[in-house]
Amino acid sequence: MNIGVVGAGSIGLLLSARLAQRSHHIVCYVQREDQKRELNQWGIHLLPEKVRLPVQAKRTEQMTDHDLVIVSVKQPQIHPVIDVIKQTLSPDTPLLFLQNGMSHLEQVQRLKQPIWIGVVEHGAIRLNDHTVRHTGLGVIRAGTLRKQDQHSMKNRLNMLNDDRFPFVYEEDWERMVKQKLAVNAVINPLTALFRVKNGDIMLNSHIKKLGKHLCYEACDVLGLDRDTMWEMVVRIARATSKNESSMLTDIEKGHETEIDSISGYLLKSHELDLPYTRFVYHAVKAIELKNQEEDDT
């Protein structure tokens, strides 16, 4: 297939490399001129295999139609991408959105294209503008926003699917996105606040207690079952025990985190008070602010 991948962070690079490996033709859409140049010159350097995958890179504004366009930018960067999509893409081009959180869904629903909503369960670290390390093998789950797109989606998903990089069809994408949000609302802020790897939040009994409170609050907002969800959080934290969460990585690099689209989204979408969620929201914001001020001085 001819695939456009918007955003070349860890997930964008991983996807582009893995799909290029399977002989799909990939165009990476990026923000910065220097990343575009690097990708066109070197391709993507994929670890641990140490292979180079040739890709074509363009600026996001230069977007054109493809058999599929995958949007892998983070929540805070999604606004301008949607504007470009509206201006440039035909209404037939299917779009796969791979963001954490749910705050982009309202905007996305207004697009005319066939919309796929997916979550990524891989671990990946971007080492530089053209190098990515695949740290944890997982799957990408996706479903369609509108029933009528299901058939054509399943066909294309089959063309993407591969044993070493599986794509899985998900009937109830809304539930899937909510579950992923609940997991992120526990693991991300706690690992960032205590500067620990995912597995450590289950080994430290006090962090684990806080995690349970956070999980229950997220379940109450999202209408998920508390016990089922807590079991899932424990399982995922253990399965990715040696991984660093994206929020911890962002905090360590002094980048803006996705706390607004995770804990912030839960706080906005609910009338009840969510004290534990509010605590981690302000705590992560406090660390962001502190990092920023230290940069300024």
Added chain:
Amino acid sequence: MNIGVVGAGSIGLLLSARLAQRSHHIVCYVQREDQKRELNQWGIHLLPEKVRLPVQAKRTEQMTDHDLVIVSVKQPQIHPVIDVIKQTLSPDTPLLFLQNGMSHLEQVQRLKQPIWIGVVEHGAIRLNDHTVRHTGLGVIRAGTLRKQDQHSMKNRLNMLNDDRFPFVYEEDWERMVKQKLAVNAVINPLTALFRVKNGDIMLNSHIKKLGKHLCYEACDVLGLDRDTMWEMVVRIARATSKNESSMLTDIEKGHETEIDSISGYLLKSHELDLPYTRFVYHAVKAIELKNQEEDDT
């Protein structure tokens, strides 16, 4: 006066040195044989003045009567000290207790001696077993547990009082202790969790928000006025802006903190849920546990 000072941490050393400077005769009661030896050999080295004040040092078990015995050990160490007092001191020896928190008050009330309850508003850092730096000039406020001891207490307080190291009589000691507890319940865990100095919690808008929640919860438990108390917390954090809280110091040194007698006390003494207090309680406990495990490995 002939004064016994139990505990030679930062406050015990500061008190002993400042009172020795005023020609009171001081006996320091300590736990460890090596600290006893050092104090007997070198006296107390007081900074920033760089003076040495001779004191006599003994082990806590060797306690004898004095005109006043000041107990300046931390909450977790107070149990054995009270046992020694019961076994060795005459019922006439006045005792001044200078702990953070309130969990010791029940035990203390059962003692037969005249009981003074005080709070320390000085800043001090212990640099080694016989060296202390006086970092912030404050006052020591004290009142008597029982009305009938007031007269004799005021007399002795006058003998201790000095412009450069003031002792102030406090009618409503219970309110004073509660206010100090509320201040500690805000400043101590937040400075420890975010690893910042006292003043920083008022400069970072997100930490400040968490501080207000913590303050209000403490007020609700202790029956204090929310607005008055929040003003006091802001004032004290600013007045001690460059100071490191004792809890941050403990965390940085890998020592056990007083979180159980501060946030833990509030949680135990109340039926309502106190989510923000519970969060910082588990967060500080989590860091203690993490430090401990890092020591073990």
